[in-house]
Amino acid sequence: MSFITLTTDFGTKDHFVGAVKGAIYSELSDAKIIDITHEISPFNITETAYILKNSYKSFPEKTIHIIGVDSELSENNKHIALELDNHFFICPDNGIISMITSEIKPTKIVEINIHDRVESSFPVLDVFVQVACFIARGGNLTVIGKEVTTFKKMVEIQPKVNQAKDQIIGGVVYIDNYGNVISNISKKMFQEIGKGREFKISAKRYSFNKIFTKYNEITGKNNHDNNRFDGEKLAIFNSAQYLEIAIYRSNLETVGGASTLLGLKYRDDIIIDFINEPKPDFTILT
Known part of the structure; x- marks a missing residue:
């Protein structure tokens, strides 16, 4: 059984959270999905970083954390997956992980490259779920992306x-x-x-x-x-x-x-x- 957490700014009024959970269960029927929060202030990266830093350690090692805040793919906002402190994080490369990485260095980071096969305006559903389920099955990060050594850091967080x-x-x-x-x-x-x-x-x-x-x-x-x-x-x-x-x-x-x-x-x-x-x-x- 895999633990997968969700942290988003989706709220609970719309269909987004339900759709993401349904897609995970379709891939991994025995997955254990935990909502950290869906009430992040819209696009607030700093708020997300604080909540993530103070919640992820409470979960078992190898937990997979999906972060869906400001996640629309662009040239300046790529998608990454990383292994850090024996946890996995799937998120946009917009500084969200800065509060964690200021104290703990990632073991491995990849820039997700499955977008060539997936055209989506809802990457948390169509991309992040695929990556999470792949990792949960024991897949290696380098299969779903090229390894990189740098990622965006938010100066204002420090x-x-x-x-x-x-x-x-x-x-x-x-x-x-x-x-x-x-x-x-x-x-x-x-x-x-x-x-x-x-x-x-x-x-x-x-x-x-x-x-x-x-x-x-x-x-x-x-x-x-x-x-x-x-x-x-x-x-x-x-x-x-x-x-x-x-x-x-x-x-x-x-x-x-x-x-x-x-x-x-x-x-x-x-x-x-x-x-x-x-x-x-x-x-x-x-």
Whole structure:
């Protein structure tokens, strides 16, 4: 049995998702198809990259991931299949895999070349499904494409370090279902650059000098009366270990979320300034 995941911006109103699943089952009746999400904002590559990076590792090795976002074939948007971290990914070469490949290098990448035999305006259905089923049967990637060593990288997905000003310059890459705003600044980068120093996080006209480890830490010892903290803003490293600007117990229909209350949106800057000198790294010899 093969595990095949689907990540798209198709939504669920139209026939697209059902057609893709039907085509997979027609080829592999024992396949196990898992929807990661079909609610990606239309053509939003950065959002796709964040969701993909934080979901694929939960699946068994050799899982095949079909990514259908901004997937129309063109000279500047080719289709690739790659083996990475013992998983397979089938996607457009538009930077979608940048967040994963920034930490883990692909084992093999091929540019899919079966388009000569398939004329399609719906490549996820007509091309990606064929490739996924071929891989699931044990096929070698080089049969369905020529091996390549380069692929597109999205510069905006990666935060920058300004050594002169002693700061990290990141940005909003995702807004979740609660309206919480997720940046591209990882806890690992924060610790490596910050070295335990005091800091100031700036997000538009709001600032933070503390990062919580849990949402309810904001209540302190008053956790018997959590409701009075509803709507308080906070910074936290979320479960994916990325810096998040959140509203405690946010509710988009009542309290609101960080994206609306703080006026933060996709690609807005999130900046961390480190205030004092790094703590010395030394070992005391006895």
